[in-house]
Amino acid sequence: MASFEASSRDEGEGSNQTSLKTVRESLIRQEDSIVFSLIERARHPYNAAAYDNSSLKSSGCSLAEIFVREAEHLHAKAGRYDNPEEVPFFSEDLPLPLLPPYNYPQVLHPVAASVNITKTIWNMYFNELLPILTTKGDDGNYASTLALDLACLQALSRRIHYGKYVAEVKFRDAPMDYSSAIHDKDREALMRMLTFERVEEMVKQRVAKKAMVFGQQVTLEEDNWSGDTLNYKVDPTLVSRLYSDWIIPLTKVVEVEYLLRRLD
Amino acid sequence: MASFEASSRDEGEGSNQTSLKTVRESLIRQEDSIVFSLIERARHPYNAAAYDNSSLKSSGCSLAEIFVREAEHLHAKAGRYDNPEEVPFFSEDLPLPLLPPYNYPQVLHPVAASVNITKTIWNMYFNELLPILTTKGDDGNYASTLALDLACLQALSRRIHYGKYVAEVKFRDAPMDYSSAIHDKDREALMRMLTFERVEEMVKQRVAKKAMVFGQQVTLEEDNWSGDTLNYKVDPTLVSRLYSDWIIPLTKVVEVEYLLRRLD
Numbered sequence: 001m002a003s004f005e006a007s008s009r010d011e012g013e014g015s016n017q018t019s020l021k022t023v024r025e026s027l028i029r030q031e032d033s034i035v036f037s038l039i040e041r042a043r044h045p046y047n048a049a050a051y052d053n054s055s056l057k058s059s060g061c062s063l064a065e066i067f068v069r070e071a072e073h074l075h076a077k078a079g080r081y082d083n084p085e086e087v088p089f090f091s092e093d094l095p096l097p098l099l100p101p102y103n104y105p106q107v108l109h110p111v112a113a114s115v116n117i118t119k120t121i122w123n124m125y126f127n128e129l130l131p132i133l134t135t136k137g138d139d140g141n142y143a144s145t146l147a148l149d150l151a152c153l154q155a156l157s158r159r160i161h162y163g164k165y166v167a168e169v170k171f172r173d174a175p176m177d178y179s180s181a182i183h184d185k186d187r188e189a190l191m192r193m194l195t196f197e198r199v200e201e202m203v204k205q206r207v208a209k210k211a212m213v214f215g216q217q218v219t220l221e222e223d224n225w226s227g228d229t230l231n232y233k234v235d236p237t238l239v240s241r242l243y244s245d246w247i248i249p250l251t252k253v254v255e256v257e258y259l260l261r262r263l264d
Numbered sequence: 265m266a267s268f269e270a271s272s273r274d275e276g277e278g279s280n281q282t283s284l285k286t287v288r289e290s291l292i293r294q295e296d297s298i299v300f301s302l303i304e305r306a307r308h309p310y311n312a313a314a315y316d317n318s319s320l321k322s323s324g325c326s327l328a329e330i331f332v333r334e335a336e337h338l339h340a341k342a343g344r345y346d347n348p349e350e351v352p353f354f355s356e357d358l359p360l361p362l363l364p365p366y367n368y369p370q371v372l373h374p375v376a377a378s379v380n381i382t383k384t385i386w387n388m389y390f391n392e393l394l395p396i397l398t399t400k401g402d403d404g405n406y407a408s409t410l411a412l413d414l415a416c417l418q419a420l421s422r423r424i425h426y427g428k429y430v431a432e433v434k435f436r437d438a439p440m441d442y443s444s445a446i447h448d449k450d451r452e453a454l455m456r457m458l459t460f461e462r463v464e465e466m467v468k469q470r471v472a473k474k475a476m477v478f479g480q481q482v483t484l485e486e487d488n489w490s491g492d493t494l495n496y497k498v499d500p501t502l503v504s505r506l507y508s509d510w511i512i513p514l515t516k517v518v519e520v521e522y523l524l525r526r527l528d
Binding site: 011032033036040043063070071074075078080082086098102103138140143145201205213219 | 278293296297300303304307313314319320327330331334338339340341342343344346347350362363366368369402403404405406407408410411415465469470473474477478480483484497510
């Protein structure tokens with residue numbers, strides 16, 4: 001989470017060092033996955049038929065919803081939701097994994113399982129992000145399109161719900177400071193404690209740079225750093241805005257919700 | 265296809281210009297998708313349990329096979345295989361698409377549907393590429409791992425079977441030259457006509473550069489072009505080798521098989 005990285009209080013804390021380093025590295029690596037998934041989705045136009053609730057008369061829902069539900073069913077069989085980092089969009093009636101459970105480290109308080117903002121992420125992605133990420137049009141590749149939507153949704157959901165880990169390491173770093181705000185159910189105080197504007201600004205700049213680097217047209221002949229934004233596969237300012245308007249605020253919502261239940 | 269791009273005979277041909285340009289652009293753009301998918305898969309270690317035929321006693325096949333079969337079933341419902349560029353690994357009993365068919369342009373000769381080297385691609389990917397792409401180990405994320413395997417397999421299969429389009433535009437460009445070799449069933453002559461070593465060398469260099477650009481650690485602070493290969497998420501020489509040893513030769517196999525049936 002943006003406001004977490006490099007906040008000075010977090011540095012040099014002995015016992016918490018490993019998980020702190022792990023959380024930070026994971027957040028930075030997840031940025032790459034988010035940028036890759038957006039670039040890949042932007043290969044295809046919007047493809048409205050995939051999102052139209054009236055296209056499939058018998059079901060009453062969109063092909064997108066059917067696709068994500070059935071894909072999550074398959075992912076559940078392969079054990080995806082055994083990992084507390086993963087949160088399904090449709091958690092009803094998921095099958096049990098086919099392989100024996102993997103022993104994931106138990107880092108979080110058990111209340112973590114109840115913190116879930118997938119509905120908000122779903123609406124943000126389909127109603128706000130996708131229409132500005134893609135060009136208008138229909139190339140017919142609904143399956144590819146929806147598979148790439150799923151990759152984007154999963155990358156965004158993992159990143160935003162990773163706020164639970166961010167909150168946990170912050171809590172462990174300063175349990176007294178957080179406990180009083182938690183006891184008072186003071187969301188605003190928690191939000192203030194979790195916000196580091198300078199760090200958020202740095203994250204926004206870094207993801208825009210990643211969009212430029214990963215979204216450039218690479219050729220052997222010329223210098224790729226043309227500075228021409230028309231050549232980027234995804235507009236870097238859109239990626240920066242995705243972080244500032246949605247990912248960073250929603251991660252903090254997850255952090256606050258987790259912390260409010262951290263002492264239950 | 266490597267040997268296709270910028271071969272001088274292809275240039276300046278009037279009627280064939282659009283599809284030629286489209287084919288070339290698609291091949292270059294597909295390189296990016298292949299590199300992205302390899303980088304993403306390399307985030308996880310090998311995760312052997314997903315590929316072990318004995319892990320799931322009841323089924324007798326690996327979780328990987330179950331995952332790809334069921335994912336292709338879902339993709340078929342979303343119409344993936346209506347697009348002649350897409351070839352399923354398991355074509356038996358695929359369901360019909362839920363949406364009405366999209367009107368894809370009919371570029372290929374109908375025999376294209378019978379040219380299918382997915383078994384070769386499957387074995388190459390799981391037996392040869394994956395063990396050197398990934399580190400040893402098991403992080404338990406089998407669903408994520410297999411979803412990324414599927415993305416790699418689909419990107420490789422699309423690229424290699426795109427040889428049909430390459431062969432078609434080459435054939436249209438010089439039908440007389442190809443027809444005599446086709447009538448003689450002369451695979452070696454066809455292979456010679458389809459091979460441009462200088463162009464293949466250029467493709468290998470470009471994909472290695474893409475692996476460097478897309479696989480670098482992007483930070484705000486420093487120059488990312490450290491030249492330290494240990495920092496790349498996937499070894500650029502591996503990507504270059506993937507093209508020289510597998511993608512380029514297998515694409516030419518597809519081209520030859522397609523051409524041999526082109527006059528049926």
